[in-house]
Amino acid sequence: MQISFHGANRDVTGSCHLIECAGKKILIDCGLFQGGKELADENREPFGFDPASIDMMLLTHAHLDHCGRLPLLVKYGFKGEIITTAATKDLARLVLLDSAHLQEAEAKLREKQHQRHKSHKSHHEPPLYTLYEVTRCFDFFGRVAHYKKPLSISAGITATFFDAGHILGSASILLELKEAGQSCRIVFSGDLGSQGRKILRDPQIPPSADIAVIETTYGNRLHRSLRASVKEFYQAITETFQQGGNVVIPSFALERTQEILWYLREGIEKGKLPASMQVFLDSPMAISATEIFRQHPECFDEEAYDFLQHHRDPFAFNNLHITRDIVDSMAINRITSGAVIIAGSGMCNGGRIRHHLKHHLWRKNASIVFVGFAAKGTLARQIIDGEPTVRLLGEDIDVNAKVYTINGFSAHADQAELLSWLDQLKPTHTFLVHGEEEVMQDFAKKIRRLKTTLPIIPSRNQSVILTDLLK
Template sequence: MNISFHGADQGVTGSCHLVECAGARILVDCGLYQGGRSIEEENAEPFGFAPSDIDALLLTHAHLDHCGRIPLLARRGFRGEIITTPASRELARLVMLDAANLQEEEAARNNRRAARHGRGRRREEQPLYSVLDALNSLDAFGRCAAYGERLEVVAGVHATFLDAGHILGSASILLELEEGGQRRRLLFSGDLGNRARPLLRDPEVASELDVIVMETTYGDRAHKALQPTIDEFYEAINATFRRGGNVIVPTFAMERAQELLYFLRQGVERGILSQAIQVFLDSPMAISATEIFRRHPEAYGDDTRAIFQSGQDPFQLPGLHFTRETADSMALNRIGGGAVIMAGSGMCTGGRIRHHLKHHLWRRDSSIVFVGFAARGTLARRIVDGADSVRIFGEEIPVHASIHTINGFSAHADRQELLDWYRRTGGAPVTYLVHGDADAMQAFADLLTDTDVRMPALHDCHPL
């Protein structure tokens, strides 16, 4: 029995872990690296294992950095079964198709730009994978896993998906392994959510573990409390409207967009925000994700489920507009002020948000409100870190807008919540820390005094 690490190792994105047991190879997640140009090249590198040798892939949740390389895995020979929760299955389809479409558009745009600058004889840029690759990979999705249900993945390997409270359908995965009379219980945390949030339930745990593989995205810091966070969000909107500008919110399409709609609805109902507020969800993926969220009220916490049961929609508010078509998105540039425009992606690595940043970063009356994690090397991180100007679509754009970073909305557990989750498991003799920057990982490692803490490098392999 072995475990090897092929992504999100001493870094935040690209989660991919391989467990070998009883002659079988089980992959947990296969995510995309996110960041600058070097990251794009890293995504195209070999996985560190033969995709054709993988018997099953267990998907913790549908964020791009956990499922985004599945189409590439399938194109390179994976023919096993993908098992995940029903909501993650629907959301992963959406995420992978969107990613493929964006990659095709980006490659075509770069090729056109190269042709205009007289570089037409160079080899044309190709997307990491195509829409067809993403569609073909959907054939691999097999059984759906219900929370708490123990299922046999292959002979000698059983998996139980536990609610991770991170996004809709997210899971921690308990693996029970048996080989040659030896047994091991491994718990993959996946990405863990904040406790006591209005939309989702609190993260669950397993116990009596031999090994824990745990995320550490916010292992070195505490989040701001939720209510002050919501108040700060409302004040950023109202202050911007008083200046006559627009509020641009780079947002992740899943969970974050829906949570913000939930709080915007509350703000209007309580009279904190104007009844006349105009909110534009300018993200086809976020719009489709919201529709998927509406189909899975069984995954919510008590408060949100009660809203559904009363016949109301927790994501609907007066003045909400869904912007699917490109022409409608472009028309938003004509709105001088008084609008909240939410667009993906949250790290500004692609999608429509770049167009809105190009039209608003230079405006002193507008605000850019970041409500999630920004990985190193991303456009979002450069803006958050105080860049005087940034390059967007080949043009240098000065940063004059008000920049707000409101971290209390994070879908990730913070340092204390991570530690509380770990303690609720009862710990394990060996703990692997993944999915975190080096500083965050080390800070969290220092809190774990009763376990053998390991921080694996890319492609490290360890016996179980």
Template sequence: MNRGFRGEIITTAASRELAKLVMLDAAGLQEEEAERQARRHARHGHNKEELTGPLYTTLDALNSLDHFGRTATYGEAIALGKGVQATFSDAGHILGSASVLLELEEEGRKRRVLFSGDLGYQGRAILRDPNPPSDVDVVVMETTYGDRLHKSLRPSVEELYEAINSTFAAGGNVIIPTFALERAQEILYYLREGIKAGSLSGSIQVFLDSPMAISATEIFRRHPECYDKDACELFSEGHDPFNFPGLHFVRQTSESMALNRLGGGAVIMAGSGMCTGGRVRHHLKHHLWRKDSSIVFVGFAARGTLARLIVDGAKEIRLFGEEIPVRANIHTIGGFSAHADRDELLAWHRRTGSPARTFLVHGEQDTMESFAAQLSNTEVIMPGLHEEYSL
């Protein structure tokens, strides 16, 4: 908005709510970081001109909400202008995610252009499977995991249960660094399923120590129109797929600090997923050195993050000015990815029909080239920045 955008933002109802949550949270974090930088500069006598302010502020985020207009419903076309209409279809990635089909007409010529957005995979919990339209002329699709296959989900769930049970048997706590959107809700779902099936104790105590994840979970509850059949049946039978007797929502900082007094027998889910900030860093400080505790990573850990250092076997890490030895059990469970893998991407592409051209985007160059070699009966293009193509 600061760069002049004055148009209409069209999105699904769930995405609208999640966007508001994420933008306001990110703005607040940026403002806090700007204030910390200002204090550091003042202490060292640096010029204010050297400071970089937040990318956007809370006021900017609030002002942007005024541009959210029509709400998209899956499968219903929206007119955008003369000869242009858009239809959203479920991308199965996160709540409210969508692929967008543009139906274009100019001087009697028609084109159906499909933008994949981030794609989920078939058979995951809570959300429906991706559902692309067919008979598409042009596809623009992501290739994030276009060169690899994910570990199967069911063994990953069983591995999570085993990590929890073995840690409790040793007398420790389980710390799960958690992404607030999707991953937190998915883990809650499987914890509930584990209790129901007897794979986990019915008296298990789980603490969701992330105000943002708590708010996101409340948003999930308001949008069952995005759920798959199993999750819908739970709701229709009066069951909440994100709740069970031993679940506690931790909003206040004082409540979060009190968790560090728990000797054992607790699962603490806290952000951020890559341990770059948030409350999880405090829990790591109190548990990494404990041989009876476990740290369970259920998401991607990028290079250079604290999560990646721990996953790669660091013997000691620095937190809050202290050197903390890593003695806890470290579990890396890779089957919970929200992204489609190579085979799922290929299956999605086949369901679009026989597009004349396929543009590959959103992936490392090597990944795109590997995925391109798997495609047939379509012209594959890997566009560069600012390149233009006539449709």
């Protein structure tokens, strides 16, 4: 009975953990490494285990850093079953198809560059995976998990999914393991949501466990209050309009975009934002994700569910423009004032947001509003950290726009919420994953003060015998 770690170790992306028990190998998540080129190259390296040996894959949620290497897992031999919630299954399909499209587009661009610079002997890399390889991995999605309902994985292994409150369909997973007369209860937090959010319920806390594997994205800081964050958000829009500029919001397609649409609608209805304000949702993926949200009210909190029950759309309002077509997207940049432009991706490492930033970063009357986490090495992090000039679409662009970082919208639990979750779970040992190393070290100090659990910061490909921890 052992666990090994193959991603998101002293790093924020690439979540991937392996449980071995009773002759079975159970993988928890298989995410993409995201950030600079060095991290991107890690996606092409071996997993640290043989994909063909994996019997079962349990997926906590549909963010790319948790599901993005599933096509590679299948490509290199996985033939087991993928289990997740219904909403995660739908969102993962959307996310992986979008990822493959970007992979193929970037590969074509590299090929063109290679053709232009043959004399430099540049190396042309194929896409990490193709649309065909993504569609193949959908064949392996099997049973659908329901919150709080145990699933028999095999003799001696039971999995129970609990609502993690992070994005639609997200889950923490409790594994109950039995082998050779010994037993262990281990909980994987997945990504935990913050309390009191709109649309989704608060995270559920599984029953007590022996061992926890917990994300630490915001393990060293507290979020600003949601009320103060919404107030700042409205103020950023109002002040930018007064200066005659546009507001550009790099937003994650899943959850963050839907929450932003909720607050824009609410702001208009309460008279805190102008009813004439033009809002452009310029992200085909976010548009499709919003449609999926409407199909899964079983994941909503009481307020959002009530909206739908009374035939009201919580994500729609007058002057909201949905722009799927690239021509319509380009036309937005002819508008120089009075518009809110929401586009992906949240870390600005791809998608239409880069074109909008190119047209707005240099404008002194424009504002860029970041409403989520930005990993090291991303364009978003460069802008947030105050770089005066950034490289964007082959050009050096001066950063003259006003930059807002409103972390109260984060879909991740903050330090206090993570500690509270652990304190109620009461594991004897806690593995820290999915966070920057210095953040993990700070969080480990806080955990030690609880005096109820011992923090462990695993390294990549490290294996630990679980029963040794429980002696």
